[in-house]
């Protein structure tokens with residue numbers, strides 16, 4: 734079946750989650766700089782990045798189809814944690830999250846018909862306390878390196894999650910319920 738949508742994402746998780754909505758899509762891979770502006774609120778930042786990715790994807794798309802993109806950040810005490818830059822950064826993030834509650838914000842944006850619609854989903858996640866040895870072993874697994882907040886709930890990091898209040902798929906990178914609604918509103922999905 735020919736594609737009805739582009740996904741502007743290099744994330745294998747977003748690809749797998751979008752496939753669950755059972756509509757044919759193709760990938761575009763825009764290069765968008767991810768840098769928070771001074772005093773930019775976390776929610777504004779994650780929304781802006783999703784929108785920038787969708788619009789940059791639309792500029793690259795070979796056909797005039799809607800373009801979906803997303804961005805995920807972790808927020809603890811109002812501080813934004815993105816992907817860890819190196820081991821010390823990753824371990825510092827895990828220490829911040831240990832035994833605490835944090836928010837995972839995932840914004841999705843859909844560029845279509847010359848405009849861009851979006852949705853922001855915030856999920857509360859609580860970690861049990863982690864030992865230094867556990868954090869070091871977890872970093873060594875390689876899993877944290879490409880993930881916001883330095884963990885993956887869908888992998889070994891799931892062992893740290895004592896409680897989640899909200900959307901599991903949003904934490905992994907693409908909120909299924911809200912993305913389906915966004916696609917339906919835009920007429921990309923029907924029935």
Ligand SMILES: Cc1cn([C@H]2C[C@H](O)[C@@H](COP(=O)(O)OP(=O)(O)OP(=O)(O)O)O2)c(=O)[nH]c1=O
Pocket residue numbers: 741742743744746747786803804805806807816837879880881882884885886887904905906
């Ligand atoms: C918190 C958390 C994040 N993540 C991932 C989702 C995202 O892929 C990543 C956050 O980085 P993003 O910058 O949102 O996305 P990305 O660079 O991986 O992909 P793209 O911009 O091309 O779409 O962290 C998990 O896989 N599991 C988790 O539990």
